[in-house]
Amino acid sequence: MNDLKKPQYASVEYPFPLEEEPVVFCPVCGTPTFDFEDGGNMVINPCQCLAFVFLGRPPEFIYQSKGFKLRTSEKDLKGLTAKEMKSFIESLGYDNKFLTLEVTYGDYEDDPDWYTDIYGFDYGTYC
Numbered sequence: 721m722n723d724l725k726k727p728q729y730a731s732v733e734y735p736f737p738l739e740e741e742p743v744v745f746c747p748v749c750g751t752p753t754f755d756f757e758d759g760g761n762m763v764i765n766p767c768q769c770l771a772f773v774f775l776g777r778p779p780e781f782i783y784q785s786k787g788f789k790l791r792t793s794e795k796d797l798k799g800l801t802a803k804e805m806k807s808f809i810e811s812l813g814y815d816n817k818f819l820t821l822e823v824t825y826g827d828y829e830d831d832p833d834w835y836t837d838i839y840g841f842d843y844g845t846y847c
């Protein structure tokens with residue numbers, strides 16, 4: 721596949737330590753992927769572009785859009801790791817209107833610790 725037709729992949733590493741988990745905003749429509757409830761709990765706030773949110777530890781999808789679920793219905797998502805995500809997304813048939821954003825940050829909550837969360841944005845759903 722021509723590289724220009726491949727889904728895009730970007731990595732961001734926040735300076736250490738980060739006091740609070742970063743809130744990622746959709747690069748297309750600007751919607752924050754998470755909202756804060758009264759009391760401070762973070763709740764998913766998906767816009768139409770958000771295809772998935774994958775937390776690195778434990779490795780799991782905490783959000784999947786209908787379109788993403790359709791594309792992955794034949795795939796085995798159990799055991800998928802952050803390191804495998806780029807090739808996994810490329811295997812789903814998305815073109816360059818898809819951006820995978822890998823966000824790495826760390827804190828001192830237990831010991832110095834790093835986390836990688838991954839967000840998928842499907843620009844093809846935006847109109």
Ligand SMILES: [Zn+2]
Pocket residue numbers: 746747748749750751767768769770
């Ligand atoms: Zn959006």
